[in-house]
Every structure is written in C-alpha cells, then in structure tokens.
Amino acid sequence: MSNFRKRLVTSAAAVTAVIGVSFSASALEIKSSDVHPMGYPTTDAIQYMGELLNTWTSGRINVKIFHSMQLGGEKEALEQTQLGALEMTRVSVGVVGPIVEEFNAFNLPYFFRSVDHMHKVVDGEIGTSLLNKLEAGGLIGLGYMDAGSRSFYNKSHPIAKIEDLKGLKIRVMQNPIFIEMVNAMGGNGLPIAFNELYTSMQTGVVDGAENNPPSYESGKHYEVAGHYTLTEHLMVPEIFVFSKKVWDTLPAMDQQLIRKASVMTVERERELWAAREQKSLDLLRSKGIKVITDVDKTAFIAATASVREKFGAKFADLIKKASEVK
Ligand code: BDP
Secondary structure (H helix, E strand, C coil): CCHHHHHHHHHHHHHHHHHHHHHHCCCEEEEEECCCCCCCHHHHHHHHHHHHHHHHCCCCEEEEEECCCCCCCHHHHHHHHHHCCCCEEEEEHHHCCCCCHHHHHHHCCCCCCCHHHHHHHHHCHHHHHHHHHHHHHCEEEEEEECCCCEEEEECCCCCCCHHHHCCCEEEECCCHHHHHHHHHCCCEEEECCHHHHHHHHHCCCCCEEEECHHHHHHCCHHHCCCEEEEEEEECCCEEEEEEHHHHCCCCHHHHHHHHHHHHHHHHHHHHHHHHHHHHHHHHHHHCCCCEECCCCCHHHHHHCHHHHHHHHHHHHHHHHHHHHCC
C-alpha cells in the first residue's frame, strides 16, 4: 500500500472511531430511588453522582432521584430494580438478606466493633465478594454507604436499662433477625415498612422504633416518639445497586464511568454522614429531645447473644473472618 493510501485508511479509521463512539453511545437516564428526602447524606451523594456523570459525558448520562419514598418502601424498590423498571436504588443492607443471605452477617446485633472495623470489612475482600454475589440476584452492587448505628426510641418512657424495653412494641425493618433481636431484649419486634412508620407510631400500632440519629431526626419521628437512647445495637451499612438487566445493555465505557462515579459517591456520602450525625443530635436536643447517651451496653449485648448464634451459624466462616479483620 502506498504511503498516501495508508494515511487515508488510518485517518478514515480514526474518523469512524470518533463517529462510531458518538453515535453508538446513547443518552441514559438513571432513575434512582431512596426513602430519604433530598438533603440527606444518601440522596445528596447520589445527586453528586449524577453531577459527575453529567459533566463527564457532556449531559449524555443523568441521574433522576425519586426521593422521600415516592416509589414506596425498599423492598419494592429492590424488586423494581431487579426487573429493570428502575435503573438504581439505595437501600439498607437490612433488607438485602432475601437476595444474598450472607449480607445478614452485617445485620447481626453488636456485630461490628467500630465504624473503622465496619469500613475495613465492607471495603475489603468480604464486602466486595458480597456485592459481587448480588449479580445472581439481578443486581450490580456499586458500593457501601455509611448509616451509623441504630438506637431505640419510643413514645412512652426513657429507656435507661434493658428492662425498660419490656412490653414495648418496636418497629423493625422487614427481616426476621431484627424481630428476634427486639424480642430477645424483652420488647415486641414488629416488621413494618419505613414509609408506614410515622403513622404507625402516631396511631399506636407500635410504641416506637430504632434507627440512627439522622433518620430519627429527618423523618420527624421525634414528634411522635420523644425518648431516644443510644443503645447502638446495630451498625447496618447501606448499599446502592444497579439493575443488571439495564447494566447488561450498557456500553462498557458507560459501565466504567458509573463504576468510577460510584467510588467517588461513596467517599462523598461518608463525608456527609460524618457531619450529619452530630448535626442531627444537636437538632434533636434543640427540639427538647433528651438523648440518653450513657448506656451500659453489657446487658443489651448479652441478651442478643442467642440471636448472633442462631442467625450467624450459617455464616460462621464469614463471621470469623470478619472478626479477624483488624
Ligand atoms: C434508615 C436507612 C433506610 C431504611 C430505614 C429503615 O437509611 O435505608 O429504610 O433506616 O429503618 O436508617 O427502614
């Protein structure tokens, strides 16, 4: 081939490459669901993810957030994402057990020793392998977000010691572990979706619930259940997941961009979370909520040993490995 012809072929290939990319990469709107309102660390982090993707693709990829339980509870959102009706959703690991059972290890009471321990487990080999297992359930695991520790609140009286939980109807996330956890501590655990919780407390279906300070504050649950005690019995992380059905139709380039944005989204959420926890506690106090902080956790830990044994038996290896993470 003459040099002239060679140059022609090369430049034609270059043009095809450019045109090919710009023509084949179609616009993508990622609909993403969250039970929290905008202004919450998880929703704001997903909004940031949308900004990143929009900038990197000059507006071709966008994220549209359905916040504040517009699409119902987390079980429904997960189902919609599995079906491909929703591209993405952010949920608590608390409801992921039915899809990948091993996630329930993270749902055991007093499982993680500290936030640092939780980060090392979820960001390491164990957390990554669990995210990968979601694929068989029709989901692409994109990352773990922080959600602090969960503690009890109720409308009846302050919980200063474990005996104070006796007889209280406490709403929990829809997972048998949490029901038995509350029962083991002397209360009555009732599974109810997050979107029905406020009304359930208001009408007396339950006396209270348990959650981290930002959820308790942002959901205005303190208006109907004003006694909050930092028992910190669960440290359940959050995950955000993509629909595998949709994922498989995306060009590799878009998958890479979403993965890259996800890493930055996790970082952003964790920064927002760290600031928000204290802000929520301050706000609660300013509303006159007395937060009991000096809790002797010994009795709570002892009472839930049976729950860790019963539900943890299936993942004994995983639990051992996680406990060895320093
Ligand atoms: C919040 C989580 C949210 C859960 C909610 C709950 O961020 O994902 O839906 O708890 O208790 O802390 O259901």
